Amino acid sequence: MTTAPAPTLPAEILDRRARAKDWFEDLQQRIFAALEQLEDEAPTHLYPGPPGRFEQRPWTRETGVGGGIGGFLKGRLFEKAGIHTSAATARFSPEMAAQMPGADKDPSYVSASISLIVHPRSPRIPTVHMNTRFLSTAESWFGGGADLTPMLDVQRRQDAPDAIAFHAAMKAACDPFDPEWHARYKAWCDEYFYLPHRQEPRGIGGIFYDRHNSGDFEKDFAFTRAVGEAFLDIYPKIVRPRIGEAWTDDERQEQLVRRGRYVEFNLLYDRGTMFGLKAGGNIETILSSMPPMVSWT
Numbered sequence: 001m002t003t004a005p006a007p008t009l010p011a012e013i014l015d016r017r018a019r020a021k022d023w024f025e026d027l028q029q030r031i032f033a034a035l036e037q038l039e040d041e042a043p044t045h046l047y048p049g050p051p052g053r054f055e056q057r058p059w060t061r062e063t064g065v066g067g068g069i070g071g072f073l074k075g076r077l078f079e080k081a082g083i084h085t086s087a088a089t090a091r092f093s094p095e096m097a098a099q100m101p102g103a104d105k106d107p108s109y110v111s112a113s114i115s116l117i118v119h120p121r122s123p124r125i126p127t128v129h130m131n132t133r134f135l136s137t138a139e140s141w142f143g144g145g146a147d148l149t150p151m152l153d154v155q156r157r158q159d160a161p162d163a164i165a166f167h168a169a170m171k172a173a174c175d176p177f178d179p180e181w182h183a184r185y186k187a188w189c190d191e192y193f194y195l196p197h198r199q200e201p202r203g204i205g206g207i208f209y210d211r212h213n214s215g216d217f218e219k220d221f222a223f224t225r226a227v228g229e230a231f232l233d234i235y236p237k238i239v240r241p242r243i244g245e246a247w248t249d250d251e252r253q254e255q256l257v258r259r260g261r262y263v264e265f266n267l268l269y270d271r272g273t274m275f276g277l278k279a280g281g282n283i284e285t286i287l288s289s290m291p292p293m294v295s296w297t
Contacts, residue, residue, distance in 0.1 A: 016221075023228075025114075028083050035118070035236075039053075039078065046122070046246060051077075052078060053073070055071070055073070065088070068087060069085050070084045078118055078121065079292050080119045080291065109137045111135045114131065124152065126155065126238065128148050130227075132144030143211060147202070150162060152254055170206050173226040177219060188208045198264070207227070212224075253295065259291040259293070259295075270289075
C-alpha cells in the first residue's frame with residue numbers, strides 16, 4: 001500500500017462508493033439505536049447495572065485515503081458488540097492485487113463497508129454477525145451476508161425456532177431479486193463458516209456472497225440494502241423473547257467454549273479479518289469480533 005489516493009477511478013465509481021458509504025453509515029446508526037433499545041428493556045434482576053451505550057470512535061486510514069466509524073458497546077445485555085463502517089480510496093499491494101479481479105489492470109480501488117458482531121451475555125441468546133461491502137477496482141462488486149451462532153447445542157439445529165426465523169428473513173431478502181439466490185448463498189454460507197479442524201459448522205448459517213455483480217448496479221445495491229434491513233428486523237425479534245430467560249452455570253460454560261470456536265474461525269479462516277489486516281484497516285475494529293470472555297476447557 002502507498003499513501004497516495006487512487007487517481008484513476010472514474011467519477012461514476014466514486015459516486016457509487018459515496019452512495020454505499022452513506023447507506024452503511026445510516027444503517028450503522030439505526031442498529032446502534034435498536035441494540036440500545038434492547039439494553040433498556042433487559043430486566044435488571046438478570047442484567048444489573050445501567051444500560052450500555054455505543055461509543056463511536058472515528059478513525060483515519062494510515063495508508064491511502066479514508067477511514068470510518070468504530071462503534072463499541074460493553075453493555076449489560078450485550079457483553080460486547082462492535083458495529084463498524086469504513087471507506088477507502090487506495091491501492092492494493094502487489095500481493096493483494098494478484099487476488100482481486102481487475103486489480104491486475106490497475107491496483108487502485110475504492111471500498112465501503114459495514115461489519116458487526118454481537119456477543120450477548122446470556123448463553124440463550126445467539127451471537128450474530130453481519131457484513132456487507134462495496135469494492136471496485138477495474139471491476140465492481142458487492143459482498144457480505146449474515147449468519148447466526150447459537151451458543152447452546154439444543155439451539156444449534158436447523159429446525160430450532162431461531163434458525164427457522166433467521167433463515168426465513170434472509171430468504172425474504174433474496175427472493176425479490178432472484179429466487180435462486182437464497183439457496184446458492186445459503187449453501188455458500190454453510191461451506192464458508194465451517195471449521196475443518198473441528199469438523200463442525202460455526203453456527204446455523206445464514207447467507208454469504210462475494211464478488212456479486214449481476215451486471216445491474218442498482219439491483220445489486222438494493223439487494224445489499226435488503227440484507228441489512230433484514231438483519232435489523234430479525235435480530236431484535238430473536239433477542240426480545242429471550243431476554244427474560246434465566247440461564248445456568250453449565251449453560252454459561254457451554255457458551256464460553258462455543259465462543260472459543262468463534263475465535264478459532266476468525267483467526268484461522270475468516271477472509272474479512274485477513275483482508276482488513278493486509279489492507280491497512282483499523283486493528284481495533286478488525287479484532288473487535290473477539291469475544292470478551294472465552295474458554296477452551
